Amino acid sequence: MLEFTDVHVRYGHVEALRGVSLRVERGEIVALLGNNGAGKSTTLCAASALVPLSKGTISFDGEPLPDKPWDVVRGGLVHVPEGRRVFSTLTVLENLQLGGFACQDKASVSRRIDGVFDLLPLLAKRRGQQGGTLSGGEQQLVAIGRALVAGPRVLMLDEPSMGLAPLMVAAVMDVVRRINAEGTTVLLVEQNARAALGITHRGYVLENGVVTLSGPASVLAEDPRVVEAYLGS
Amino acid sequence: MIQLVWDGLFVGSFYALVALGYSMVYGIIKLLNFAHGDIYMLGAFAGFVVLSGVGGVTAAFSVVALVGALVAAMAVTGGLGVLVERVAYRPLRGSPRLAVLITAVGVSFTLEYGVAAAGANPRVFPVRVESQAWQVLGVRITLAQLALMAIAVGLMIALDRYVNRTSTGRAMRAIALDPKGALLMGVNVNAVISRTFFIGSALAGAAGVMAGAYYGKIEFLMGFLIGLKAFTAAVMGGIGNIRGAMLGGLLLGLLEAFGAHFLGGEWRDVFTFAVLIVFLSVKPTGLLGERVSERV
Ligand SMILES: Nc1ncnc2c1ncn2[C@@H]1O[C@H](COP(=O)(O)OP(=O)(O)OP(=O)(O)O)[C@@H](O)[C@H]1O
Numbered sequence: 158m159l160e161f162t163d164v165h166v167r168y169g170h171v172e173a174l175r176g177v178s179l180r181v182e183r184g185e186i187v188a189l190l191g192n193n194g195a196g197k198s199t200t201l202c203a204a205s206a207l208v209p210l211s212k213g214t215i216s217f218d219g220e221p222l223p224d225k226p227w228d229v230v231r232g233g234l235v236h237v238p239e240g241r242r243v244f245s246t247l248t249v250l251e252n253l254q255l256g257g258f259a260c261q262d263k264a265s266v267s268r269r270i271d272g273v274f275d276l277l278p279l280l281a282k283r284r285g286q287q288g289g290t291l292s293g294g295e296q297q298l299v300a301i302g303r304a305l306v307a308g309p310r311v312l313m314l315d316e317p318s319m320g321l322a323p324l325m326v327a328a329v330m331d332v333v334r335r336i337n338a339e340g341t342t343v344l345l346v347e348q349n350a351r352a353a354l355g356i357t358h359r360g361y362v363l364e365n366g367v368v369t370l371s372g373p374a375s376v377l378a379e380d381p382r383v384v385e386a387y388l389g390s
Numbered sequence: 391m392i393q394l395v396w397d398g399l400f401v402g403s404f405y406a407l408v409a410l411g412y413s414m415v416y417g418i419i420k421l422l423n424f425a426h427g428d429i430y431m432l433g434a435f436a437g438f439v440v441l442s443g444v445g446g447v448t449a450a451f452s453v454v455a456l457v458g459a460l461v462a463a464m465a466v467t468g469g470l471g472v473l474v475e476r477v478a479y480r481p482l483r484g485s486p487r488l489a490v491l492i493t494a495v496g497v498s499f500t501l502e503y504g505v506a507a508a509g510a511n512p513r514v515f516p517v518r519v520e521s522q523a524w525q526v527l528g529v530r531i532t533l534a535q536l537a538l539m540a541i542a543v544g545l546m547i548a549l550d551r552y553v554n555r556t557s558t559g560r561a562m563r564a565i566a567l568d569p570k571g572a573l574l575m576g577v578n579v580n581a582v583i584s585r586t587f588f589i590g591s592a593l594a595g596a597a598g599v600m601a602g603a604y605y606g607k608i609e610f611l612m613g614f615l616i617g618l619k620a621f622t623a624a625v626m627g628g629i630g631n632i633r634g635a636m637l638g639g640l641l642l643g644l645l646e647a648f649g650a651h652f653l654g655g656e657w658r659d660v661f662t663f664a665v666l667i668v669f670l671s672v673k674p675t676g677l678l679g680e681r682v683s684e685r686v
């Protein structure tokens with residue numbers, strides 16, 4: 158459904174992606190693991206048209222992706238960015254409403270917002286509170302909820318567990334699993350390999366801008382190289 | 391005394407209208423649009439052209455004609471603001487701020503001397519607001535003054551609702567906070583920025599027509615001073631903050647009215663810039679601004 162073929166991205170002289178190829182099939186949750194600076198965020202930004210490709214292609218449903226970020230969102234590929242980027246002086250409800258910006262049908266936007274409140278009852282309680290006053294975990298839920306309001310067919314999440322306490326990490330992973338169970342395809346970028354591999358079907362490991370390992374999550378979780386680098390003993 | 395308050399609020403409402411555009415544009419793309427005052431000047435000239443085209447304007451008809459000219463001028467200046475953004479500022483988005491700032495100064499000169507070269511300068515505005523006057527509590531209020539004031543307040547209320555209650559207004563606030571985040575929400579940032587320029591410029595154009603009718607004379611450099619005053623008003627209220635710009639404009643109008651009365655008219659502008667300097671050094675975030683965000 159989402160396929161990267163030999164994708165190269167460069168920032169000036171730095172080549173952040175050096176030929177990334179990976180695919181996400183309909184209905185899957187796929188993990189993309191890697192250390193700091195491996196190019197995980199860049200991979201997602203390339204799909205969102207935030208950075209241009211210097212070589213290679215990314216296709217979505219067999220079509221090349223549009224080159225404007227808003228057209229990518231409208232097409233159903235939605236990116237929850239690293240660091241959440243919740244709009245700090247907008248309320249939780251306004252943040253969610255913004256997720257529906259590109260959707261013309263306002264009735265379905267408010268239906269989706271109700272759906273998000275059902276999935277994440279915590280947000281319903283905080284709907285009138287400013288985004289910037291929420292805890293990190295709550296902000297992550299806002300970021301995910303907001304992306305759901307956009308009506309994604311494929312959801313890309315960039316390190317949703319970053320900076321969260323273990324209990325909250327588990328809660329966020331559970332939310333991601335439920336979103337997937339309801340039919341949304343997910344590409345999950347994580348450094349927390351243990352949490353990610355617990356809910357994903359397959360995974361890729363990215364190092365220095367290239368995919369060095371890939372396979373079913375259960376196999377990756379046993380792979381000595383993954384265990385050594387990401388899981389510890 | 392009450393006369394001073396009324397006059398101050400009246401002039402302050404022009405300042406507020408111009409300051410709004412300044413502040414909105416700064417809020418959304420962090421650009422000090424030095425050409426904004428010239429959009430106001432062009433609004434005055436657009437209003438002049440429309441009113442002259444209508445021909446002999448009778449006193450009874452003047453308010454209606456003025457409103458018509460106002461709407462036409464708003465459409466013209468709004469469109470022009472969009473054009474300026476598209477041609478001069480958008481290609482430089484992401485460039486160093488100084489480059490954009492210098493471009494804004496260039497745009498300002500282009501508009502000023504473009505109008506001067508077109509030979510339409512200076513002109514006597516064909517409609518004056520000194521029509522019928524009433525005495526209310528010892529204050530002299532004219533019908534046209536009242537009408538213009540009502541329009542200004544109406545525009546400000548409409549803008550406030552637009553920014554706070556509509557989907558596009560929400561997107562404007564989101565872009566001001568985090569343009570990249572807004573892109574990921576599917577916001578067509580270019581379209582929203584264009585709309586911001588349209589609205590800000592249309593408000594300045596409206597103020598230009600109002601000022602033309604109030605002062606009676608228009609000329610191609612008239613936007614320079616008001617641009618600086620609007621900037622002062624925007625800084626007073628907290629640049630980037632919509633309600634702050636309104637408050638700053640009205641406050642500046644009042645300060646000027648009182649300053650000119652007690653210190654003498656020749657001190658009016660000195661007074662304004664003293665206020666600007668005080669605010670920039672003592673409270674750069676202004677009265678209503680919480681933060682000076684220098685997000686990149
Ligand atoms: N805007 C930029 N300009 C220049 N270099 C950049 C930029 N963004 C990323 N890079 C470089 O590209 C490489 C990949 O960065 P990227 O953010 O994709 O890594 P990541 O895998 O997401 O890391 P992390 O786990 O720390 O988020 C890094 O070497 C980084 O320094």
Ligand SMILES: [Mg+2]
Pocket residue numbers: 197198199239315
């Ligand atoms: Mg990253």
